[in-house]
Amino acid sequence: MEAYLSEWLSLLVRWFHVIAGVAWIGASFYFVWLDNHLREPPDWKKQKGIKGDLWAIHGGGFYEVAKYKLGPEQMPKELHWFKWEAYATWLSGMLLLFVVYYMGSPGYLIDLSKAQLSSGAAIAIGLGSLLGVMVIYEALIRSPLSANGKAFGLVLFAILVVVSWGLFQVFSGRGAYIHVGAVIGTIMVANVFLGIIPAQRALVNAVANNEEPGERVAKLAALAKLRSTHNNYLTLPVIFIMISNHYPLLYSHPHGWAVLAAIGFITAYARHYFNLRHQDVNKPSILVIAAALTVALIWAIAPSPPASSTADSGQAAVTDSTVNALLESHCIACHAAEPSHPAFQAAPAGIALDDLSLLAQHRDKVRQSAVNSHYMPLGNTTGMTEEERAQLGRWLDASR
Numbered sequence: 053m054e055a056y057l058s059e060w061l062s063l064l065v066r067w068f069h070v071i072a073g074v075a076w077i078g079a080s081f082y083f084v085w086l087d088n089h090l091r092e093p094p095d096w097k098k099q100k101g102i103k104g105d106l107w108a109i110h111g112g113g114f115y116e117v118a119k120y121k122l123g124p125e126q127m128p129k130e131l132h133w134f135k136w137e138a139y140a141t142w143l144s145g146m147l148l149l150f151v152v153y154y155m156g157s158p159g160y161l162i163d164l165s166k167a168q169l170s171s172g173a174a175i176a177i178g179l180g181s182l183l184g185v186m187v188i189y190e191a192l193i194r195s196p197l198s199a200n201g202k203a204f205g206l207v208l209f210a211i212l213v214v215v216s217w218g219l220f221q222v223f224s225g226r227g228a229y230i231h232v233g234a235v236i237g238t239i240m241v242a243n244v245f246l247g248i249i250p251a252q253r254a255l256v257n258a259v260a261n262n263e264e265p266g267e268r269v270a271k272l273a274a275l276a277k278l279r280s281t282h283n284n285y286l287t288l289p290v291i292f293i294m295i296s297n298h299y300p301l302l303y304s305h306p307h308g309w310a311v312l313a314a315i316g317f318i319t320a321y322a323r324h325y326f327n328l329r330h331q332d333v334n335k336p337s338i339l340v341i342a343a344a345l346t347v348a349l350i351w352a353i354a355p356s357p358p359a360s361s362t363a364d365s366g367q368a369a370v371t372d373s374t375v376n377a378l379l380e381s382h383c384i385a386c387h388a389a390e391p392s393h394p395a396f397q398a399a400p401a402g403i404a405l406d407d408l409s410l411l412a413q414h415r416d417k418v419r420q421s422a423v424n425s426h427y428m429p430l431g432n433t434t435g436m437t438e439e440e441r442a443q444l445g446r447w448l449d450a451s452r
């Protein structure tokens with residue numbers, strides 16, 4: 053019953069998290085698009101303090117949008133804020149981190165072959181990394197470095213690569229990936245909470261008090277814009293990480309942290325193309341380079357052909373009963389129609405292996421996760437040996 057209810061909890065939190073994330077990213081992409089498309093307004097608008105405007109058509113109607121240089125002359129009666137999308141995404145994401153990684157099956161986070169972490173130590177490292185990187189980012193954005201966009205981007209990228217490498221040394225690949233995602237998400241929500249919203253509050257206060265927004269307010273607003281630009285470049289990498297848990301081929305790679313760094317770079321670079329294009333600068337070379345880098349990555353991490361298929365003439369065939377025993381000791385507790393493992397209510401990933409015909413059916417995925425990589429058994433809590441993996445591989449090959 054407990055496993056059943058915790059599956060529901062995980063489902064509901066995940067669902068909510070995705071919905072909130074869609075709302076946050078949707079609003080954020082829209083406003084970046086808006087900002088980049090603003091063009092010089094007619095004189096009568098300029099006199100009102102409007103610095104750019106645009107026209108759009110959507111859902112069967114025309115929209116006219118205008119952006120003020122700082123504030124309008126008078127406070128509008130109703131002013132819409134965009135912040136709960138961000139807060140709800142982060143809060144539900146943290147809850148999901150607890151439900152799945154901190155309180156769920158330890159194998160998602162802890163890999164005993166990398167570090168013998170207690171679950172308390174793992175949680176401390178995880179939460180510590182979120183807080184630590186956020187504090188470093190906040191220090192950097194308040195430093196003179198923030199005046200140089202490219203240098204800032206490079207430093208931030210280097211920090212994230214180091215974090216990715218470090219987490220990869222102590223956590224399972226999947227746990228490391230999700231924590232890098234959470235680190236980035238935390239920087240992004242801190243940008244909203246600690247920078248963008250306070251700047252907007254200062255601006256709104258000035259307008260409400262009929263004051264000319266002074267230099268301090270203008271500076272805050274410029275810094276808020278920079279934070280929002282950073283968030284924009286971080287969005288695609290973070291979305292990739294959030295779906296990466298379906299792809300053990302990436303995070304179970306021995307250099308999974310470097311794979312993540314490569315994908316992070318490629319996706320942020322691809323985003324740059326769209327940001328330029330919104331401003332009428334068309335540089336398709338960026339997309340071509342991003343695609344070429346992706347192909348290079350696919351080539352670079354391709355699995356080498358398994359040793360067994362090259363020189364297996366001398367190897368004894370693996371009997372069904374050997375493989376049955378192997379599944380029994382390493383897989384069946386979880387991968388059964390009715391798992392005995394307390395953390396699972398149904399066969400994980402829909403893969404039940406109670407029967408050898410089922411094993412043959414899932415041949416390719418099993419090879420990828422338990423022979424080519426060490427993703428399975430989860431966290432290797434059962435201590436599956438290399439010899440056993442090779443045996444499983446040979447049986448899978450023979451079953452073709």
Ligand code: HEC
Binds near residue numbers: 157382430
């Ligand atoms: C402690 C529980 C547990 C054990 C033991 C375990 N698995 Fe898994 N397995 C899981 C979970 C949980 C998932 C889903 C992971 C995910 O969502 O990425 C999974 C996913 C898989 C997948 C699908 C991977 C994919 O690409 O979607 C395969 C194949 C698999 N396991 C095979 C095995 C084999 C073979 C063994 C034994 C050698 C094994 N597992 C042992 C929990 C376990």
